[in-house]
Amino acid sequence: MDISRPHSLSAAEAAQAVARGLISSVELVQACLAHIKDVEPAVQAWTFLDPDHALQQARAADQLRLSGASVGPLHGVPVGLKDIIDTADMPTENGSVLHAGRTPSRDAAVASMLRAAGAIIMGKTVTTEFATRTPGKTRNPHDPGHTPGGSSSGSAAAVAAGMVPLALGSQTGGSVIRPASYCGVYALKPTHGLIPRTGMFQLSRSLDHVGLFARTLEDLALGLEQVAGYDEGDPDSRPRARVPYRTIAAEEPPLPPLFAFVKTPRWSQVAPDAQEAFGELVEHLGDRVEEVELYEGEAIDWARTITDAEVAVNLAREWETGRDRLSPSLRTRIERGRQVLALDYLQARAQVPGLVAGYTELFEQRYDAILTPAAPGTAPKGLESTGDPMFNSVWTLCGMPAVTVPLMRGANGLPLGVQLVGPRHGDARLLRTARWLVERVAAG
Amino acid sequence: MDISRPHSLSAAEAAQAVARGLISSVELVQACLAHIKDVEPAVQAWTFLDPDHALQQARAADQLRLSGASVGPLHGVPVGLKDIIDTADMPTENGSVLHAGRTPSRDAAVASMLRAAGAIIMGKTVTTEFATRTPGKTRNPHDPGHTPGGSSSGSAAAVAAGMVPLALGSQTGGSVIRPASYCGVYALKPTHGLIPRTGMFQLSRSLDHVGLFARTLEDLALGLEQVAGYDEGDPDSRPRARVPYRTIAAEEPPLPPLFAFVKTPRWSQVAPDAQEAFGELVEHLGDRVEEVELYEGEAIDWARTITDAEVAVNLAREWETGRDRLSPSLRTRIERGRQVLALDYLQARAQVPGLVAGYTELFEQRYDAILTPAAPGTAPKGLESTGDPMFNSVWTLCGMPAVTVPLMRGANGLPLGVQLVGPRHGDARLLRTARWLVERVAAG
Numbered sequence: 094m095d096i097s098r099p100h101s102l103s104a105a106e107a108a109q110a111v112a113r114g115l116i117s118s119v120e121l122v123q124a125c126l127a128h129i130k131d132v133e134p135a136v137q138a139w140t141f142l143d144p145d146h147a148l149q150q151a152r153a154a155d156q157l158r159l160s161g162a163s164v165g166p167l168h169g170v171p172v173g174l175k176d177i178i179d180t181a182d183m184p185t186e187n188g189s190v191l192h193a194g195r196t197p198s199r200d201a202a203v204a205s206m207l208r209a210a211g212a213i214i215m216g217k218t219v220t221t222e223f224a225t226r227t228p229g230k231t232r233n234p235h236d237p238g239h240t241p242g243g244s245s246s247g248s249a250a251a252v253a254a255g256m257v258p259l260a261l262g263s264q265t266g267g268s269v270i271r272p273a274s275y276c277g278v279y280a281l282k283p284t285h286g287l288i289p290r291t292g293m294f295q296l297s298r299s300l301d302h303v304g305l306f307a308r309t310l311e312d313l314a315l316g317l318e319q320v321a322g323y324d325e326g327d328p329d330s331r332p333r334a335r336v337p338y339r340t341i342a343a344e345e346p347p348l349p350p351l352f353a354f355v356k357t358p359r360w361s362q363v364a365p366d367a368q369e370a371f372g373e374l375v376e377h378l379g380d381r382v383e384e385v386e387l388y389e390g391e392a393i394d395w396a397r398t399i400t401d402a403e404v405a406v407n408l409a410r411e412w413e414t415g416r417d418r419l420s421p422s423l424r425t426r427i428e429r430g431r432q433v434l435a436l437d438y439l440q441a442r443a444q445v446p447g448l449v450a451g452y453t454e455l456f457e458q459r460y461d462a463i464l465t466p467a468a469p470g471t472a473p474k475g476l477e478s479t480g481d482p483m484f485n486s487v488w489t490l491c492g493m494p495a496v497t498v499p500l501m502r503g504a505n506g507l508p509l510g511v512q513l514v515g516p517r518h519g520d521a522r523l524l525r526t527a528r529w530l531v532e533r534v535a536a537g
Numbered sequence: 538m539d540i541s542r543p544h545s546l547s548a549a550e551a552a553q554a555v556a557r558g559l560i561s562s563v564e565l566v567q568a569c570l571a572h573i574k575d576v577e578p579a580v581q582a583w584t585f586l587d588p589d590h591a592l593q594q595a596r597a598a599d600q601l602r603l604s605g606a607s608v609g610p611l612h613g614v615p616v617g618l619k620d621i622i623d624t625a626d627m628p629t630e631n632g633s634v635l636h637a638g639r640t641p642s643r644d645a646a647v648a649s650m651l652r653a654a655g656a657i658i659m660g661k662t663v664t665t666e667f668a669t670r671t672p673g674k675t676r677n678p679h680d681p682g683h684t685p686g687g688s689s690s691g692s693a694a695a696v697a698a699g700m701v702p703l704a705l706g707s708q709t710g711g712s713v714i715r716p717a718s719y720c721g722v723y724a725l726k727p728t729h730g731l732i733p734r735t736g737m738f739q740l741s742r743s744l745d746h747v748g749l750f751a752r753t754l755e756d757l758a759l760g761l762e763q764v765a766g767y768d769e770g771d772p773d774s775r776p777r778a779r780v781p782y783r784t785i786a787a788e789e790p791p792l793p794p795l796f797a798f799v800k801t802p803r804w805s806q807v808a809p810d811a812q813e814a815f816g817e818l819v820e821h822l823g824d825r826v827e828e829v830e831l832y833e834g835e836a837i838d839w840a841r842t843i844t845d846a847e848v849a850v851n852l853a854r855e856w857e858t859g860r861d862r863l864s865p866s867l868r869t870r871i872e873r874g875r876q877v878l879a880l881d882y883l884q885a886r887a888q889v890p891g892l893v894a895g896y897t898e899l900f901e902q903r904y905d906a907i908l909t910p911a912a913p914g915t916a917p918k919g920l921e922s923t924g925d926p927m928f929n930s931v932w933t934l935c936g937m938p939a940v941t942v943p944l945m946r947g948a949n950g951l952p953l954g955v956q957l958v959g960p961r962h963g964d965a966r967l968l969r970t971a972r973w974l975v976e977r978v979a980a981g
Contacts, residue, residue: 402879406887409880435846435882436853436875443850 099124104170104258104312108211111158111169118151118158118169122213125171129256135237137230138251140176141183142216147171150213157211167319168211173251173260175244176217177224177294180204187294188220188229188244191415201292202324203261203303210319215257218247221479223408224263224296227420228479233275235507239472242272243479245304249276252306259316260306264489265296265400267468267482269304270497270512274467275480277499277508279527280306281313282485283321283520285492291326297403298329299442300396300489310528313496314342317520342524350461350526352378352513353385357465359483364470366504371466374501374511377534382464388451389487395441396490402438405430449491449517456516462526467510471503484512494520496527500534543568548614548702548756552655555602555613562595562602562613566657569615573700579681581674582695584620585627586660591615594657601655611763612655617695617704619688620661621668621738624648631738632664632673632688635859645736646768647705647747654763659701662691665923667852668707668740671864672923677719679951683916686716687923689748693720696750703760704750708933709740709844711912711926713748714941714956719916719924721943721952723971724750725757726929727765727964729936735770741847742773743886744840744933754972757940758786761964786968794905794970796822796957797829801909803927808914810948815910818945818955821978826908832895833931839885840934846882849874893935893961900960906970911954915947928956938964940971944978 094106099121102110110116126144133139154169179185179197181204186192204214219229221244231246233239234254241250245262249272252260262269264282273280281304288303295301305316318339323332354375360368375382405412405427411419412427419427455463466484473480488495494517497510513530515523538550543565546554554560570588577583598613623629623641625648630636648658663673665688675690677683678698685694689706693716696704706713708726717724725748732747739745749760762783767776798819804812819826849856849871855863856871863871899907910928917924932939938961941954957974959967 402883405880406883409884431878431880433879434875435877435879436849438879438882439846439850440853 100128100255103309105315107170108167118154122147122151122171132254136234136250136254138218138247139216140219147215165211171213171215171257173215173218173248173257175248175262176220179292188222190418191411202289203320206320218251220244222420225423233472239474240476240479242275244268245272248306249273253278262304264302264304265300267485270485270495271468271480273497274510275472278306281496283494284517286329288320289324289327289330291324295407297400299399314338314524336521338521341521346529350529352382352464353460354382355387355463355465362469367470370501392487395444396486398437398441401430402433453516463514465512467497467512471507471509488514493517494523498527544572544699547753549759551614552611562598566591566595566615576698580678580694580698582662582691583660584663591659609655615657615659615701617659617662617692617701619692619706620664623736632666634862635855646733647764650764662695664688666864669867677916683918684920684923686719688712689716692750693717697722706748708746708748709744711929714929714939715912717941718911718954722750725940727938728961730773732764733768733771733774735768739851741844743843758782758968780965782965785965790973794973796826796908797904798826799831799907799909806913811914814945836931839888840930842881842885845874846877897960907958909956911941911956915951915953932958937961938967942971
């Protein structure tokens with residue numbers, strides 16, 4: 094690792110350097126703050142960042158370490174939190190003027206867990222309006238004329254621009270995997286319920302997931318290990334045995350993985366350069382990949398019906414008291430959601446177990462992971478749209494873990510992610526399979 | 538116990554008599570069948586009863602015992618199952634001509650669990666149409682001109698009439714506690730999710746509960762011990778530590794319980810004789826009871842919104858293919874359910890955790906159980922209506938355990954139950970509290 098450029102260290106490297114005393118947390122955080130000062134004017138990843146407060150946390154971390162106390166796996170390492178994750182010491186505004194100046198009294202479960210692991214909460218990253226589709230101010234670090242994607246725009250961009258090694262976001266449609274693909278970083282949207290959502294803005298209980306952004310797969314596993322766990326405040330969280338994600342992700346697969354290349358019925362909407370890049374990847378993987386057509390029914394419609402209805406409920410107060418300060422597109426969506434019949438909502442939800450069962454068989458019978466685009470192409474030009482989650486919704490609906498790896502580039506030089514999807518609760522193996530793929534591609 | 542009248546034994550007594558060889562299962566089942574032959578023409582509790590098949594199971598149970606194999610806690614004891622509980626060896630018609638002749642290929646989870654405990658599945662008891670409000674043929678054993686209540690009409694009546702010592706039913710509104718009150722037996726509707734519903738007709742996932750009918754509290758605990766447990770087919774079932782219900786229910790409370798007498802906003806709808814009977818009971822309990830007013834918001838409306846919407850989904854196929862063979866009242870209900878907005882449905886559901894939290898505090902701070910009517914009075918005259926679940930819906934909505942004890946009688950001599958309600962997962966203690974109440978009243 095290159096200790097002379099601390100902001101470029103991975104979270105695992107940084108944690109190791111701090112633990113060994115090669116660098117102090119204050120030095121690490123100072124280096125990241127200095128880098129942020131350089132790049133933030135162009136990228137605009139943060140909605141709240143108080144350098145003094147970050148340094149104060151770093152000083153406390155350093156003092157704790159010097160006192161001989163045992164240190165956590167992220168001791169002294171700065172992380173970014175999407176601004177829908179409550180923090181007791183910083184505002185949390187959910188990307189809406191309606192929540193401007195909102196200061197929660199308690200940390201979200203994931204914020205507490207990260208602090209318990211020793212992390213420095215660097216600041217709050219830009220989210221689209223209530224984690225939906227209306228963009229914030231963030232720009233793509235690879236080209237400020239392009240969207241970073243959304244809704245976890247700031248988290249993806251901050252990690253991509255080297256401002257922090259690790260950030261949390263959330264995905265209800267494609268809000269983690271898509272911006273990670275556009276910004277050229279690794280990201281994981283784990284199994285539904287694996288990371289508790291207590292203390293986060295709830296958009297859709299059925300489809301909301303916490304996700305992670307990092308510049309290495311190892312960091313995704315390291316981060317997941319800190320924030321996966323049971324929390325009784327999240328009704329979809331369950332007590333489970335602790336999984337050693339980092340260890341499993343680092344292991345060699347017993348056999349070379351076999352991938353199911355899924356073009357989806359939306360392949361014609363994939364940009365030609367992205368189609369070509371996938372063609373080359375599939376060719377490169379040879380007998381380790383097979384093209385598979387999956388049944389998905391009306392999954393995208395079902396996901397929309399469910400989220401529209403749940404969004405309407407979760408934003409009912411905002412709609413009633415301040416709809417004029419919602420974006421027109423969100424207003425339209427809420428109006429649509431308010432008209433959804435319970436019958437259609439429940440019938441859409443009832444489709445999910447069947448879909449999941451079908452996909453589970455696919456993994457049991459033959460494949461290690463689904464290989465499919467993370468997005469229809471590179472980051473679209475302009476900042477008006479955060480792009481289309483059409484390649485993410487099905488897996489989000491099914492609560493299956495998805496990871497994106499920044500393996501390819503488009504004709505314009507912008508990054509292009511490869512999405513891998515695994516069976517529910519196959520998060521650790523999915524990370525292992527992703528690592529195998531990265532190494533295989535690197536080997537040429 | 539009076540071994541000379543085997544049909545009048547409790548399930549615990551019968552199981553003990555069989556285990557000790559005082560009576561064979563065949564003798565026990567024969568005695569019950571003979572009694573059924575006498576009283577069934579007036580009561581009409583059964584929709585399927587094959588004496589040969591019951592005796593065949595009893596013979597197998599006797600052979601197993603004589604072979605020296607270890608026997609289960611209900612070995613050789615006949616039980617009745619509401620005809621919405623699937624049985625692989627008998628039809629399950631869900632109280633509708635639309636499902637006439639339906640023969641499931643698998644046992645419901647509870648049927649398997651009872652068989653594993655050694656029980657003889659005596660037959661299938663009458664349910665109202667799809668466990669809703671349109672009555673079946675069953676009459677009240679105490680007066681055939683009165684309703685037995687519903688929807689678990691046959692299970693309540695069969696136990697009350699001494700045909701079987703134990704029967705299972707289900708409650709989505711008041712379908713266990715109300716018929717038990719009308720028929721003068723003990724019944725338990727345990728915590729939501731505690732008894733798995735896999736393989737039963739689903740009316741409303743959010744409010745459906747399995748319940749038990751017996752002639753003693755001990756039998757409720759014995760039965761619960763056999764059918765409480767995790768089943769992955771029921772999404773509301775959870776793995777939990779095994780609770781020794783019978784042991785706890787038999788224990789002496791460390792302190793005399795304190796009851797919260799809850800009249801509810803519907804007290805004026807309680808019949809005068811029932812009001813008077815409650816007044817006497819409360820007086821008798823002296824300082825062990827306090828009148829408490831509970832907040833319940835619009836709980837009855839919320840319960841209706843949720844169940845109407847879920848009923849519409851769960852009967853969507855029947856409505857589409859055979860609505861002319863549904864009762865007019867069920868048709869009306871489904872039509873209403875199909876119009877419920879997802880917004881209203883989800884907002885109703887969102888009210889439940891707050892209600893539950895409020896009631897939980899009540900138990901944590903002061904009271905052992907809520908004491909409240911099981912029904913607005915004794916069984917109404919006539920067979921057109923199964924009575925009103927107005928005193929049951931709130932606890933069903935909240936998934937809290939409720940037990941009814943046949944402590945009182947109306948002016949007409951018909952039975953009148955006292956309902957006790959406990960905190961979620963307080964099932965064992967609720968049974969213990971109920972036993973204390975019964976003994977206290979018996980002590981005069």
